[in-house]
Amino acid sequence: xxxxxxxxxxxxxxxxxxxxxxxxxxxxxxxxxxxxxxxxxxxxxxxxxxxxxxxxxxxxxxxxxxxxxxxxxxxxxxxxxxxxxxxxxxxxxxxxxxxxxxxxxxxxxxxxxxxxxxxxxxxxxxxxxxxxxxxxxxxxxxxxxxxxxxxxxxxxxxxxxxxxxxxxxxxxxxxxxxxxxxxxxxxxxxxxxxxxxxxxxxxxxxxxxxxxxxxxxxxxxxxxxxxxxxxxxxxxxxxxxxxxxxxxxxxxxxxxxxxxxxxxxxxxxxxxxxxxxxxxxxxxxxxxxxxxxxxxxxxxxxxxxxxxxxxxxxxxxxxxxxxxxxxxxxxxxxxxxxxxxxxxxxxxxxxxxxxxxxxxxxxxxxxxxxxxxxxxxxxxxxxxxxxxxxxxxxxxxxxxxxxxxxxxxxxxxxxxxxxxxxxxxxxxxxxxxxxxxxxxxxxxxxxxxxxxxxxxxxxxxxxxxxxxxxxxxxxxxxxxxxxxxxxxxxxxxxxxxxxxxxxxxxxxxxxxxxxxxxxxxxxxxxxxxxxxxxxxxxxxxxxxxxxxxxxxxxxxxxxxxxxxxxxxxxxxxxxxxxxxxxxxxxxxxxxxxxxxxxxxxxxxxxxxxxxxxxxxxxxxxxxxxxxxxxxxxxxxxxxxxxxxxxxxxxxxxxxxxxxxxxxxxxxxxxxxxxxxxxxxxxxxxxxxxxxxxxxxxxxxxxxxxxxxxxxxxxxxxxxxx
Amino acid sequence: xxxxxxxxxxxxxxxxxxxxxxxxxxxxxxxxxxxxxxxxxxxxxxxxxxxxxxxxxxxxxxxxxxxxxxxxxxxxxxxxxxxxxxxxxxxxxxxxxxxxxxxxxxxxxxxxxxxxxxxxxxxxxxxxxxxxxxxxxxxxxxxxxxxxxxxxxxxxxxxxx
Numbered sequence: 001x002x003x004x005x006x007x008x009x010x011x012x013x014x015x016x017x018x019x020x021x022x023x024x025x026x027x028x029x030x031x032x033x034x035x036x037x038x039x040x041x042x043x044x045x046x047x048x049x050x051x052x053x054x055x056x057x058x059x060x061x062x063x064x065x066x067x068x069x070x071x072x073x074x075x076x077x078x079x080x081x082x083x084x085x086x087x088x089x090x091x092x093x094x095x096x097x098x099x100x101x102x103x104x105x106x107x108x109x110x111x112x113x114x115x116x117x118x119x120x121x122x123x124x125x126x127x128x129x130x131x132x133x134x135x136x137x138x139x140x141x142x143x144x145x146x147x148x149x150x151x152x153x154x155x156x157x158x159x160x161x162x163x164x165x166x167x168x169x170x171x172x173x174x175x176x177x178x179x180x181x182x183x184x185x186x187x188x189x190x191x192x193x194x195x196x197x198x199x200x201x202x203x204x205x206x207x208x209x210x211x212x213x214x215x216x217x218x219x220x221x222x223x224x225x226x227x228x229x230x231x232x233x234x235x236x237x238x239x240x241x242x243x244x245x246x247x248x249x250x251x252x253x254x255x256x257x258x259x260x261x262x263x264x265x266x267x268x269x270x271x272x273x274x275x276x277x278x279x280x281x282x283x284x285x286x287x288x289x290x291x292x293x294x295x296x297x298x299x300x301x302x303x304x305x306x307x308x309x310x311x312x313x314x315x316x317x318x319x320x321x322x323x324x325x326x327x328x329x330x331x332x333x334x335x336x337x338x339x340x341x342x343x344x345x346x347x348x349x350x351x352x353x354x355x356x357x358x359x360x361x362x363x364x365x366x367x368x369x370x371x372x373x374x375x376x377x378x379x380x381x382x383x384x385x386x387x388x389x390x391x392x393x394x395x396x397x398x399x400x401x402x403x404x405x406x407x408x409x410x411x412x413x414x415x416x417x418x419x420x421x422x423x424x425x426x427x428x429x430x431x432x433x434x435x436x437x438x439x440x441x442x443x444x445x446x447x448x449x450x451x452x453x454x455x456x457x458x459x460x461x462x463x464x465x466x467x468x469x470x471x472x473x474x475x476x477x478x479x480x481x482x483x484x485x486x487x488x489x490x491x492x493x494x495x496x497x498x499x500x501x502x503x504x505x506x507x508x509x510x511x512x513x514x515x516x517x518x519x520x521x522x523x524x525x526x527x528x529x530x531x532x533x534x535x536x537x538x539x540x541x542x543x544x545x546x547x548x549x550x551x552x553x554x555x556x557x558x559x560x561x562x563x564x565x566x567x568x569x570x571x572x573x574x575x576x577x578x579x580x581x582x583x584x585x586x587x588x589x590x591x592x593x594x595x596x597x598x599x600x601x602x603x604x605x606x607x608x609x610x611x612x613x614x615x616x617x618x619x620x621x622x623x624x625x626x627x628x629x630x631x632x633x634x635x636x637x638x639x640x641x642x643x644x645x646x647x648x649x650x651x652x653x654x655x656x657x658x659x660x661x662x663x664x665x666x667x668x669x670x671x672x673x674x675x676x677x678x679x680x681x682x683x684x685x686x687x688x689x690x691x692x693x694x695x696x697x698x699x700x701x702x703x704x705x706x707x708x709x710x711x712x713x714x715x716x717x718x719x720x721x
Numbered sequence: 722x723x724x725x726x727x728x729x730x731x732x733x734x735x736x737x738x739x740x741x742x743x744x745x746x747x748x749x750x751x752x753x754x755x756x757x758x759x760x761x762x763x764x765x766x767x768x769x770x771x772x773x774x775x776x777x778x779x780x781x782x783x784x785x786x787x788x789x790x791x792x793x794x795x796x797x798x799x800x801x802x803x804x805x806x807x808x809x810x811x812x813x814x815x816x817x818x819x820x821x822x823x824x825x826x827x828x829x830x831x832x833x834x835x836x837x838x839x840x841x842x843x844x845x846x847x848x849x850x851x852x853x854x855x856x857x858x859x860x861x862x863x864x865x866x867x868x869x870x871x872x873x874x875x876x877x878x879x880x881x882x
Contacts, residue, residue: 034787034788034832035786035787035788035789035860035861035862035863036788036789036828036830036860036861036862037787037788037789037828037830037831037832038830038832039787039788039832039833040832053833053834128834130833132755132758133755136755136758136759136785137785137786137787137833138782138783138784138785138786138787138831138833139758139759139762139763139782139783139785139833140762140782140833140834141758141762142762142781142834143761143762157758158754158757158758159747159750159751159754160754190834216751218747283747328744329744332739332743333739333743335736335739335740336732336736337732337736338736338740338752351751352747352748352750352751352752352754352755353744353745353747353748353751354748354751354752354755355744355748425760425871425872426760426763426764426869426870426871426872427869427870427871428759428763428784428785428867428868428869428870429785429867429868430785430786430865430866430867430868431865431866431867431868432865433865440863440864440865441864559864561861561862562862562863562864563862563863563864564863565864619862620788620862620863
């Protein structure tokens with residue numbers, strides 16, 4: 001068996017609507033171990049559609065031929081662009097690759113020079129067309145329509161399309177390596193090529209620029225002028241993306257902790273990683289894609305985890321638009337063919353719009369998230385959101401046993417299969433009976449974390465709706481109370497000092513998974529049990545030096561390379577940190593955070609989705625996943641800094657949980673409502689600076705102070721022992 | 722058409738109309754495009770044929786999931802074929818392997834767009850009715866079974882020229 005290629009840390013280039021995937025050697029190639037085998041993810045993604053597979057440039061001069069990567073003398077990111085320099089046959093070539101937003105796509109340009117003599121350089125650009133939403137990970141279409149039109153090449157696959165535009169125009173086109181005179185072609189296409197001959201002399205550099213953009217075919221016509229403008233000045237289009245990124249970063253908090261520089265660097269890396277996932281792919285959708293390379297669509301569950309961090313970073317507008325985007329697809333009635341039930345929020349959304357349902361947890365995150373948005377922004381929750389919340393809770397109530405309050409998870413995929421079984425000529429499926437966050441594991445019928453999400457959703461919804469004549473809020477609080485009682489009664493696992501992972505047919509499922517830690521974070525457990533759960537999770541069958549496993553290594557079902565039955569997930573490590581801080585074990589919480597920070601450092605800014613359970617090696621892992629950066633950021637703000645905010649009331653609570661060995665820490669430019677706060681901590685005092693339209697009340701464990709705008713105050717802190 | 726099939730079609734029609742009304746016809750069109758692409762780009766149309774030794778067919782893509790598969794099972798009309806009688810190769814001219822040679826340490830690697838030809842030894846579809854072929858794959862990375870089925874009438878393979 002040939003070993004998969006080693007894990008690499010690819011330079012990820014994204015705009016809000018496109019991504020260039022490349023390995024840094026010179027072409028848009030990116031072979032990654034994927035579900036155990038090598039798969040090339042290189043190419044261009046735009047509008048959540050994989051436009052191309054690998055996109056390569058070949059060079060020819062006289063009788064000599066080579067590939068662009070074979071001539072690379074240096075390569076790397078420079079000012080948000082991928083820049084590579086090449087030397088071959090007396091030619092000096094500088095390549096620039098950048099995603100743009102003026103049109104959803106990527107610009108690729110070459111600037112060729114020679115120090116002496118005139119020579120012709122033939123460049124052949126070849127790419128594999130895909131044209132299918134990224135969410136369909138395993139399929140490459142084979143049949144395409146090609147058309148040359150208005151100095152562009154159009155490629156269409158049903159409702160998806162791309163446009164290839166270059167300056168100069170190609171002198172030759174190829175389909176499947178055979179010459180094509182242009183016009184229209186319909187049939188099997190494995191590769192498309194375009195050839196250019198550049199005359200290079202010492203006094204005049206030769207330039208080639210290519211824009212490859214697309215997504216939905218119907219949008220291409222309206223973008224023709226914008227695409228032409230990008231081609232006329234590719235660097236300007238690329239710079240606009242870089243400028244927007246800088247502006248965003250400048251608006252987010254800065255974090256300084258001289259006693260743990262690795263944590264400070266990790267904050268910067270995680271924030272940058274989150275920004276790379278920002279997505280406005282078209283069709284009026286806003287959100288963050290779940291990850292790269294194979295989860296580059298807006299997933300409702302992942303979005304919910306990410307938006308908490310987005311709120312702490314102060315981007316309320318993006319959070320609100322993201323929530324609005326998802327709510328547009330809240331199922332208004334049952335849609336079994338898409339796995340949807342009335343009130344349910346979608347699992348995935350992409351331009352088309354294309355959307356699918358069928359998870360047991362996505363819907364549950366949003367009532368609390370909406371309340372969080374209101375608390376951060378200091379604005380009331382829009383009335384449309386309130387109506388959506390009612391539908392969400394009705395969805396949950398339909399899956400709930402009224403006597404216990406337990407919400408049922410599982411069976412979603414089977415429902416889709418049953419709805420479509422008699423309809424298709426070919427049938428296919430994955431026998432996943434359950435769709436919790438570990439959606440390849442069977443955790444039916446009442447997974448513990450689902451119950452925690454449900455409990456939180458009920459309470460948040462009651463708070464959002466308020467006590468009215470309908471009595472809904474009272475009913476929801478009552479269900480939440482029953483659920484909390486059931487959790488305490490039925491899930492406690494005395495032999496392990498832990499919580500059972502689920503209940504099925506009235507029997508507990510005795511598996512040690514990190515999901516139980518969510519009950520600790522929610523404050524649902526008595527103090528002694530909460531401490532025991534955190535301590536049990538820290539044992540080495542669940543916690544490794546590189547993070548927390550999805551299943552105990554002692555479990556008979558443990559497999560170190562099984563996605564949700566043994567692999568280490570960074571989000572689970574963040575849960576462990578959160579729970580440790582929640583019980584006051586700050587030293588342990590910080591160790592978990594530093595474990596994550598170490599991974600970011602080792603991965604050169606990437607944040608892998610998951611690792612093998614038996615060694616710190618990414619396996620079957622997106623190299624950047626929102627799950628791996630956002631919860632880390634949230635724990636940093638909420639637990640390490642001990643921040644909670646109620647901007648509407650003008651209150652910020654700060655209860656830092658820094659180690660006793662630390663001498664200082666600072667957080668600047670933290671947005672609270674319409675204002676900005678700066679925090680400068682030392683063991684003796686917290687200095688607070690406030691700029692905002694109205695006074696801010698700051699609470700610490702010992703003090704309360706109200707600051708007018710533009711004022712600073714020192715709040716004394718009681719020494720910790 | 723069976724009543725079950727008709728019922729399913731009406732249910733689909735209702736859901737399609739709901740989608741069109743609630744989310745727009747573009748959405749319906751795009752969802753259909755994805756479904757059709759998946760349906761038409763896995764099983765290679767007209768590749769299901771009778772050979773001298775049994776049957777053959779080809780897939781133009783992995784069925785949904787990519788990656789390494791540590792176990793393969795194949796059933797024809799509900800009966801699983803012994804693994805040593807199920808052969809596959811990664812396209813014409815490549816080496817044949819049998820399903821019993823596939824294991825977690827010697828998996829089948831399957832990437833998007835990879836064409837894979839299957840040859841199954843035995844006697845199938847003798848009554849002229851359509852046969853159902855079911856392929857079951859076990860990923861080495863994600864445990865749940867991946868399965869794929871198609872129902873086709875066997876074509877007699879044209880003799881070599």
